[in-house]
Amino acid sequence: MDGIFSHEKMAQEILAYINEGMKGVNRMFDQQKMAQTVFNIAKDYTTTTMQIMKMSMEQWEKTMDALFKQGTVVQDESKKLIADWTNRAKQGQQQYWNMMDESIKKMENFVNSSDTSKRATK
Numbered sequence: 001m002d003g004i005f006s007h008e009k010m011a012q013e014i015l016a017y018i019n020e021g022m023k024g025v026n027r028m029f030d031q032q033k034m035a036q037t038v039f040n041i042a043k044d045y046t047t048t049t050m051q052i053m054k055m056s057m058e059q060w061e062k063t064m065d066a067l068f069k070q071g072t073v074v075q076d077e078s079k080k081l082i083a084d085w086t087n088r089a090k091q092g093q094q095q096y097w098n099m100m101d102e103s104i105k106k107m108e109n110f111v112n113s114s115d116t117s118k119r120a121t122k
Contacts (some may be wrong), residue, residue, distance in 0.1 A: 010041050022078060043104055050097055057093060071091040 017037045064086060068079055 010044055013037065013040060013044075035111050039107060042110070046104065048099060050100060053093060054097075057090065 014037065014100065064082055
């Protein structure tokens with residue numbers, strides 16, 4: 001993952017494509033370039049969403065750690081349940097992130113393939 005992408009960056013990418021396309025009708029409707037631009041926007045959005053999920057989970061863990069350390073609010077059995085839930089949530093998120101990374105790579109290969117006859121058979 002490359003990091004968090006702002007909406008401004010995504011908007012700049014779209015505007016740059018449109019401005020470039022306005023230089024010629026043929027270029028404006030270049031399907032390969034349009035597909036690449038749409039894919040880049042979707043990829044940036046997905047990457048940003050996954051980073052936000054990761055940061056939220058890290059904050060959750062820090063909050064729970066602070067709660068555990070401060071004492072008697074949470075008893076031992078509750079600590080175990082919360083720790084178990086946290087571990088399962090982390091495993092689920094990791095599986096989701098792995099699946100999304102694989103899917104993004106497959107889509108990137110599909111969008112970047114220059115041979116359109118290969119696309120038709122996939």
